[in-house]
Amino acid sequence: MSSRGYNLKVDEKKMKRMISNRESARRSRMKKEQHMKDLNDQIFYFTKKKDEMVLKIEGIAKDNAVMEMENMVLRSQKEELEKRLEYANHVCGWYEGDGHVSMAVMDIVQEPWLRPWEQKQPSNSIMPVMSSSAGFSIF
Template structure:
């Protein structure tokens, strides 16, 4: 009976050993699958990060361009406001002081000169660039 008892113990040990090996193999496979999933997530998130960085760089570049355009537009706006203010002051001066057009003198801005002064200029004079082109 002792040899029969040893066989039962050996058989149980063998079953347990096989079961442990199978369990360890499953555990290794599960761990490997988990590692593969984590590596795929790393790849996915790195790719997404790179895409976002590219988008952010594009947006930042566009923002910089808009800021530069904004500066130009603000400068132009200020220039136009200054011209309008000057034009209004000339109009106020002309209308309120009762000064005749001939006593206004020469206005610095050609676009603000009275109509008569502009018409007194010779009509056959070409702009400088036209004269330059036609002389060749």
């Protein structure tokens, strides 16, 4: 074989290798480009999901605050109703018992409508005075 034939084979191999390398580099660039596109799509997707979650958390936090306020109101109402029930039980015990109501029982009553004998009258109003006890009976 002549040196010229050998050089042609070497040149042919070099050309094939160059073409193969260029094709490999092109595939690598395309793969890298696709990978970057996928990463950007993921960034967009997760950013959108994060924003949705933030909005959802804010909504839940507002709902929670409303529930907390309602819970406070209901607890306050519960305490008031428990006091009223306790007072009613004492009154029932008094009515069914000996008729003696201790001052300790009266001290637990906080509502003015349950203690009419202690209600303050406006200073400029004049209260009528009943002169007789006719029509009234005492148990």
